[in-house]
Amino acid sequence: MGEQTRETFGSRIGFIFAAAGSAIGLGNVWRFPYLVGAHGGAAFVIVYLIMVFIIGIVCFVAEVSLGRHTRQSNVGAFKAIKPSWGPAGLIGITAGFMILSFYSVIGGWSIYYFFKAFAGFPAADPVVCNEMFNAFVTSSAAPIFFHALFMLATIYIVYSGVQSGIERYSNIMMPALFVLIVILAIRSMTLPGAGAGIEFLIKPDFSQITGEVLLAALGQVFFTLSLGMGSILTYGSYLGQDESIPNVSTIVPLMDTLIAFLAGLVIFPAVFAYGFEPGQGVGLVFVTLPAIFSEMPAGNLFGAAFFFFIILAALTSAISLLEPPTAYMMEEHGWERRKASVVIGIVIFIVGVFASLSMGVLSDFTIGGMVIFDLLDYLSGNWLLPISGLVTAIFVAWVWGTDNALQEATNDGTIEFAWGSLWANVLIKYVAPILITVVFLSSIGVIKVGV
Numbered sequence: 001m002g003e004q005t006r007e008t009f010g011s012r013i014g015f016i017f018a019a020a021g022s023a024i025g026l027g028n029v030w031r032f033p034y035l036v037g038a039h040g041g042a043a044f045v046i047v048y049l050i051m052v053f054i055i056g057i058v059c060f061v062a063e064v065s066l067g068r069h070t071r072q073s074n075v076g077a078f079k080a081i082k083p084s085w086g087p088a089g090l091i092g093i094t095a096g097f098m099i100l101s102f103y104s105v106i107g108g109w110s111i112y113y114f115f116k117a118f119a120g121f122p123a124a125d126p127v128v129c130n131e132m133f134n135a136f137v138t139s140s141a142a143p144i145f146f147h148a149l150f151m152l153a154t155i156y157i158v159y160s161g162v163q164s165g166i167e168r169y170s171n172i173m174m175p176a177l178f179v180l181i182v183i184l185a186i187r188s189m190t191l192p193g194a195g196a197g198i199e200f201l202i203k204p205d206f207s208q209i210t211g212e213v214l215l216a217a218l219g220q221v222f223f224t225l226s227l228g229m230g231s232i233l234t235y236g237s238y239l240g241q242d243e244s245i246p247n248v249s250t251i252v253p254l255m256d257t258l259i260a261f262l263a264g265l266v267i268f269p270a271v272f273a274y275g276f277e278p279g280q281g282v283g284l285v286f287v288t289l290p291a292i293f294s295e296m297p298a299g300n301l302f303g304a305a306f307f308f309f310i311i312l313a314a315l316t317s318a319i320s321l322l323e324p325p326t327a328y329m330m331e332e333h334g335w336e337r338r339k340a341s342v343v344i345g346i347v348i349f350i351v352g353v354f355a356s357l358s359m360g361v362l363s364d365f366t367i368g369g370m371v372i373f374d375l376l377d378y379l380s381g382n383w384l385l386p387i388s389g390l391v392t393a394i395f396v397a398w399v400w401g402t403d404n405a406l407q408e409a410t411n412d413g414t415i416e417f418a419w420g421s422l423w424a425n426v427l428i429k430y431v432a433p434i435l436i437t438v439v440f441l442s443s444i445g446v447i448k449v450g451v
Contacts, residue, residue, distance in 0.1 A: 006071055007162035008238045014167035015239050016248055016255070017174040021316025022231045023256040024177070026106060027224040029310055030285040032260040033267045035216050037284075040208025041200040045261065047209060047217040052253050055435050056221045058427040059389060060232060060249040061409055062396040067236025068245065069408040073327035074230040077237065081400045088391045092230035093324050095384035097344075099229065100321040101351040102376045104154065107314040108146030108356075109286065110307050112136065117293060117303030124295035126276065130287045138360035147352050150311075154318040155345035158326055159338055162238050166319055173312045178259070180309040185265040187302055194269030201264045219439050223381065224260070225253055226317070228389030230324030237327075245409045246417045259313075266306070270296070285310070322348070351376075386440035390433055397429040 009015040036044050067073070070080040074089030122128050137143055157165045189198060226232055239248070267284065270292045271277070277288070293303035322345060329340040354362065358372035367375050396405050402424035410417045417423070441447045 006237070008240060009167050009235075010163045011167075012240070012243050012248065014163070014171060015235060015243065016251055017170040018166050018316075018320070019226075019232060019235050019248070019252045020255040021170045021174055022226040022235065022320030023224060023252060023317075024174075024259045025224075025313050025317030026103070026310070027220070028256065028260040029263050029313055032220060032224065033264050034284055035220055036201065036264055037268070039213045039216055040205055042202050042204035043206055043208040044213055044217060045201065045264075046204055047213055048220060049257065051214075051217045051221040052257055054427065055218060055432055056225050056227070056253045057250055058423060058432050059222070059227045059393060059436075060225060060253060061245060061423060062393060062405065062428050062432075063227065063233040064236035064239065064245050064249055065405050065408040066392070066396055066400065067233040068239045068241070069404075071237050072331060073234040073237055073324050075328055076331045077233060078395065081395070085395060085399065088388075088395065089230070089328075091384055091391060092228055092233070092388035093328055095380045095388055096229040096231065096321040096324050097348060098351075098376045098380040098384070100154075100318055100348050102355045102373050103314065103321065104150045104318060104348065105143065105147045105352050105356045105373070107150035107154075107311065107318060108143055108148070109137065110310040110314055111146045111149055112142065113286065113290070114304055114307040114311060117290075117300055117307050120300045121290040121294040121303065124274070124291050126283075126287050126291045129290045129294075130283065132290075133283075133286045137356075138363070140357060140361055143356045143359070144353055147356055148349065150314070150318070151345055151349045151352070153315060154322055155341055157315075157319045158322045158345070159341040161337060166323065169319070170316060173316050177309055177312045177316070180305055180312070181259060181262045181266065184302065184306055184309065185262050188266045188269040188273075191269055191273040191296070193273040195272075197268035197270065197272035198265070200272065201261075201268050215439065215442055218435055219443065222389060222436065222439060223385060224256060226320060228385040228387075228392065229321065230388075231320035233392070234324045234327050235320065242411065244411070244415050246415070246420070382443040383440075386436055386443060390436045390440065393428055393432045393436060397424075397433070402429060 009018065066077050070077040072080055074092050075086050076089070078089045079086035122132055157169050159165065160168070188194060222228070239245075267289065271288060274292050274295060276292065289306065290303065293299035293306070296302060322341065325344045326337065326340040329335040329344065330337055355373040355376055358365065363371055365371070370378060396402070405428070406417070406420055406424045407413065410420060438447070
């Protein structure tokens with residue numbers, strides 16, 4: 001595709017909402033609160049905020065700059081600077097493809113729970129809610145049906161184009177998501193006994209900060225901001241030439257952090273008010289909270305609102321995962337957007353079917369001791385994402401060159417980038433590659449960070 005025909009976002013706010021939507025997903029809703037719960041509450045939040053600035057925004061600036069400069073998605077962006085590096089772009093696209101295959105299954109669970117919330121959850125007993133959850137995810141037909149609904153919505157938005165699809169629906173979903181999370185947070189914080197949960201989230205115990213906490217915060221920042229999966233780089237390629245990259249690259253991570261913090265204000269006051277355990281993973285959303293909603297006054301309405309929030313968060317992330325492989329097929333193979341989004345979406349759906357069935361009838365089929373669902377999660381999150389992020393940081397700093405990157409980030413020196421010299425000479429060159437390498441080696445078990 002020539003640059004003259006390339007789609008772009010129609011406005012700065014369109015890019016911000018789309019990129020924030022990419023970053024704000026299930027990781028904010030259950031993974032961030034889970035990590036906060038497991039790593040000492042407010043102390044983790046403070047470490048996380050520090051990591052947002054020294055790794056999150058740094059890599060965000062790099063990806064957006066590379067995307068806008070080349071006006072290409074992953075593979076094309078690398079090739080435009082140095083052709084031999086083209087295959088490096090496939091790492092992120094493959095990671096996003098694998099993530100969406102199981103992510104859309106979880107998105108389908110959220111749709112099911114949205115309708116289930118209206119009817120009312122069975123009991124205030126997490127054991128009963130856990131049985132309900134297991135019965136649903138291990139069944140065959142129902143999870144696949146809702147997985148299909150979720151993928152249809154994702155495909156439709158990407159099929160509709162950058163402005164008519166991604167930007168248009170992000171501009172609707174992101175404000176709705178924010179309003180919902182604020183309403184839910186206010187409701188949760190006004191529950192009797194909610195104060196302990198609020199204190200847990202905002203009153204730090206610095207003795208809780210360990211090497212393990214630092215690593216967990218670093219990993220969460222990297223993964224929650226959609227770094228390394230091609231989404232931000234591709235969205236950057238649609239950004240207007242006169243927009244401030246440092247500005248939007250700071251706003252989006254901070255929006256992502258705000259939503260994660262508000263999700264904590266939804267979950268922890270409710271968890272403490274009803275005497276449940278905060279340090280859980282996916283069960284916090286699909287087991288603990290349904291038990292709370294069954295006991296809470298008007299819990300069916302607040303439960304439905306919460307799961308609608310999750311649907312929106314998952315959907316804004318899903319479209320950012322489908323867009324890079326769609327853009328790749330358009331740029332590298334000449335496909336039309338409609339064909340690319342539909343064909344790739346169907347393939348992802350089929351892989352997702354096997355991921356869903358691996359929770360039930362295919363649970364005996366394992367690779368490396370993992371069912372398909374867990375294997376997709378492990379390979380994408382522990383291997384492909386950190387490798388892609390590392391490769392991108394090295395490429396921007398050492399192959400494209402920080403002088404060129406800084407020229408793009410500052411619109412040829414016409415806008416201010418207050419810490420541009422620090423970004424170019426220290427953070428993206430040395431700090432980001434070292435920290436990403438530590439995350440990678442830890443995630444695959446090569447190094448252990450003691451408590």
